[in-house]
Amino acid sequence: xxxxxxxxxxxxxxxxxxxxxxxxxxxxxxxxxxxxxxxxxxxxxxxxxxxxxxxxxxxxxxxxxxxxxxxxxxxxxxxxxxxxxxxxxxxxxxxxxxxxxxxxxxxxxxxxxxxxxxxxxxxxxxxxxxxxxxxxxxxxxxxxxxxxxxxxxxxxxxxxxxxxxxxxxxxxxxxxxxxxxxxxxxxxxxxxxxxxxxxxxxxxxxxxxxxxxxxxxxxxxxxxxxxxxxxxxxxxxxxxxxxxxxxxxxxxxxxxxxxxxxxxxxxxxxxxxxxxxxxxxxxxxxxxxxxxxxxxxxxxxxxxxxxxxxxxxxxxxxxxxxxxxxxxxxxxxxxxxxxxxxxxxxxxxxxxxxxxxxxxxxxxxxxxxxxxxxxxxxxxxxxxxxxxxxxxxxxxxxxxxxxxxxxxxxxxxxxxxxxxxxxxxxxxxxxxxxxxxxxxxx
Ligand code: ASP
Ligand code: MG
Numbered sequence: 001x002x003x004x005x006x007x008x009x010x011x012x013x014x015x016x017x018x019x020x021x022x023x024x025x026x027x028x029x030x031x032x033x034x035x036x037x038x039x040x041x042x043x044x045x046x047x048x049x050x051x052x053x054x055x056x057x058x059x060x061x062x063x064x065x066x067x068x069x070x071x072x073x074x075x076x077x078x079x080x081x082x083x084x085x086x087x088x089x090x091x092x093x094x095x096x097x098x099x100x101x102x103x104x105x106x107x108x109x110x111x112x113x114x115x116x117x118x119x120x121x122x123x124x125x126x127x128x129x130x131x132x133x134x135x136x137x138x139x140x141x142x143x144x145x146x147x148x149x150x151x152x153x154x155x156x157x158x159x160x161x162x163x164x165x166x167x168x169x170x171x172x173x174x175x176x177x178x179x180x181x182x183x184x185x186x187x188x189x190x191x192x193x194x195x196x197x198x199x200x201x202x203x204x205x206x207x208x209x210x211x212x213x214x215x216x217x218x219x220x221x222x223x224x225x226x227x228x229x230x231x232x233x234x235x236x237x238x239x240x241x242x243x244x245x246x247x248x249x250x251x252x253x254x255x256x257x258x259x260x261x262x263x264x265x266x267x268x269x270x271x272x273x274x275x276x277x278x279x280x281x282x283x284x285x286x287x288x289x290x291x292x293x294x295x296x297x298x299x300x301x302x303x304x305x306x307x308x309x310x311x312x313x314x315x316x317x318x319x320x321x322x323x324x325x326x327x328x329x330x331x332x333x334x335x336x337x338x339x340x341x342x343x344x345x346x347x348x349x350x351x352x353x354x355x356x357x358x359x360x361x362x363x364x365x366x367x368x369x370x371x372x373x374x375x376x377x378x379x380x381x382x383x384x385x386x387x388x389x390x391x392x393x394x395x396x397x398x399x400x401x402x403x404x405x406x407x408x409x410x411x412x413x414x415x416x417x418x419x420x421x422x423x424x425x426x427x428x429x430x431x432x433x434x435x436x437x438x439x440x441x442x
Contacts, residue, residue, distance in 0.1 A: 001029045004215045005033040006033070014074075017129060023276065025175065031209070033201050034122050036118025037073070051106040067095045074088055080132060112191050138177070149186050197257065215272045219276060221278060223245065223248055225237055225436055236283070241286070245286040251300070251416065306371040307359070307369070309346075324347075327362060336349065348405065373421050377431070382412065397431045
């Protein structure tokens with residue numbers, strides 16, 4: 001059975017929901033994972049933020065606006081009064097539930113419960129639509145099987161047991177729907193797999209049921225070889241390895257949640273990125289194979305802060321880096337890039353929430369310099385077999401650009417360079433011209 005995940009824009013309007021039917025109704029048995037309608041989770045976040053700040057009026061306004069949007073969608077979505085009524089009743093009950101939190105104390109638990117409503121609503125709307133059109137389908141509630149443990153990791157034992165039980169209940173149905181993103185935690189409370197987590201849901205399910213393929217459907221044809229926001233003439237990469245895709249997803253390419261393909265990688269289940277607007281396009285296929293050596297793609301990640309710690313205490317000392325890293329651990333700040341010299345270490349972070357604390361603590365070791373407004377350019381490919389020449393080609397292409405850090409050899413699938421964001425476009429273009437355009441001419 002294939003697993004197909006459709007993102008927020010693929011279920012974002014009544015028309016898109018109707019169009020989804022053509023994509024999922026055919027002979028192939030499949031499990032369809034849906035995100036919330038585009039914008040809904042963002043609105044839910046706004047609601048919870050207003051409630052945390054005790055701005056109940058603001059929260060109520062957002063709730064009212066969102067409900068109106070759903071009422072309009074329902075009106076457009078169903079042909080019959082009967083199903084319109086049913087859907088309105090369903091929406092009313094979800095919104096009554098959300099409103100109930102505007103008069104209660106506000107907690108993390110309640111926040112998660114509100115965030116879960118988006119996926120509960122989108123799946124119910126789609127299931128109703130299939131029912132209205134007499135298409136046989138079943139909705140299995142993710143909250144009955146998807147679960148994370150105390151560390152926030154998927155509880156595979158629990159999920160396997162409970163997913164199989166849910167699937168057993170609907171045996172014989174070829175079209176099964178469930179919610180992405182939402183789950184329960186170790187205490188059975190409503191939780192989620194973090195923003196963008198529907199991809200992760202699809203991948204976890206795919207790995208458990210040993211799916212022949214997990215498809216992630218969005219609005220683009222797949223990974224492109226450079227960032228189309230800045231570069232013309234980018235092309236879709238038709239095949240990538242799991243390692244290459246993970247690097248690309250992490251460093252910029254927004255198409256896929258970076259950790260989402262890990263479960264599929266572990267079970268060697270192919271992941272295909274597909275476009276709902278061009279369903280016949282084969283998209284990008286991600287597998288355990290390395291289909292071609294060399295450079296495949298360039299991605300960029302902005303909003304990076306570089307932190308340099310210079311300390312003579314580092315000279316010939318051991319344990320220095322551990323103490324440095326410990327500070328980042330205490331402040332739950334993850335590190336993207338590291339370069340070291342004998343007397344200094346440079347680190348990059350993308351989440352500056354605790355930057356002041358980190359800076360203060362690091363100050364105890366030596367001189368700390370902070371540079372904001374940086375971008376990581378990540379060049380992805382398979383450099384393993386032939387390690388010659390790639391670094392040189394990349395640096396040659398960037399010869400006009402001031403480079404702040406270079407990271408090579410961390411994995412054989414990526415070379416990263418840190419530059420000031422003001423040089424980003426020029427750097428992407430220079431790399432594109434030298435690494436890809438030349439290739440096409442040859
Ligand atoms: N609806 C959730 C979000 O917006 C999950 C997802 O779309 O993958 O983050
Ligand atoms: Mg997404």
